Amino acid sequence: MSAASVNFDALLRAHQGIIRAFLRRLCKDAALADDLAQEAFLIAHQRLADLRDPKAAKSWLFQIAYNAYAGHARKHARRRELFEVGHGVDLDEATQPPPAGMARDIATAMDNLPPEVRAVIMMNLSYGMSHSEVAKASGLPLGTVKSHIKRGTEKLRTFLKVYEQA
C-alpha cells in the first residue's frame, strides 16, 4: 500500500475517537480538545503524502495531535488554568461517562500527573504504542519517555495498592 493510496476518510474515521479522547484528557476541556483535534486532522490531510508507512498512521497522527496541543499550550502559557497540574477535571460530562469507584480515582490520579507524563502514559498504556513510537510522537528522547512511563506507572501502582488496602 503506497502513501498515495492512504485513504484520509478511513484514517479519520478510525482514529478520531482516540485522538479526541487523548486531547480531551490532556486539555481537560472538551471543546478546546475537539478544536485541536480538528486542527490536527487538517494538518494530517495536508501532509498525507508524508505518511510513508500506513501502519505508522496511529503514531503519526498522535505526533501531529501532540504537537497541536504543545503548540497551543505554549501560545497560551499564561492561561495556566487550562494546563496547570492539579486543576479539577473540566470535561464535558455529556460526552464522557462518569467514572465510578476505582476508575474515578485513577482518573483523578492521572489528571494530577504533569501533562507530558500523562501524554506518554496514555500513548503507551491506553493506546498500546511502543516506547519508540511514543518517543517519536511526543518528540521526547527515548530515555525520557521510559523514565516518564516508569515513574508515572509507579505512582499509579502505589495509588492502586493504597486503594486496594483501603
Added chain:
Amino acid sequence: MMMENDPMDENLKVLLADYAAPVPDDGFAAAVKTEIAKRKRLRRSLILGSGTIGALIAALQLPALFGWAQGLPKTSILPNDVARSVEPSMLSTITDSLTWGSISPIMMGAAIFGLICLWWAGEAALEAL
C-alpha cells in the same frame, strides 16, 4: 520489564484504557471534511485571485513593452556618416527615448519579481491555513 503478568498492572491497563476510551464520532468526521472542502474552495479562490492580479500587472506592462520595441533602431549600429550628421539637440532626444525605452525591461523585470513575490506570499498564506 514492567507491566508483565502482574494482576495489578493488568488492572491498571484496563483502568487506563477506560480513562482514555475513544470518543463517539457525533458528527466530528463530517465537520472535518466540511472544513477541508471550505479550505479547498478558499485555496482555489486565492490562486485564481492572485493569478488575475498577476495577469493584470503583466497586461499593464504590454503597451510600454510594445513602445520600447517600436523605438528600437532597425540596425544595431548607425553608419559613421549618419552618426556625424546627428545634431546635439537631436542626440539628447535620442538618449532620452533610449532612457525611457530602457525603463520598460526594468519595469517588466519588476513586474515578474512582483509576481514571484505574490506567488510566494500566496503559498505562505496557504501553508498557514
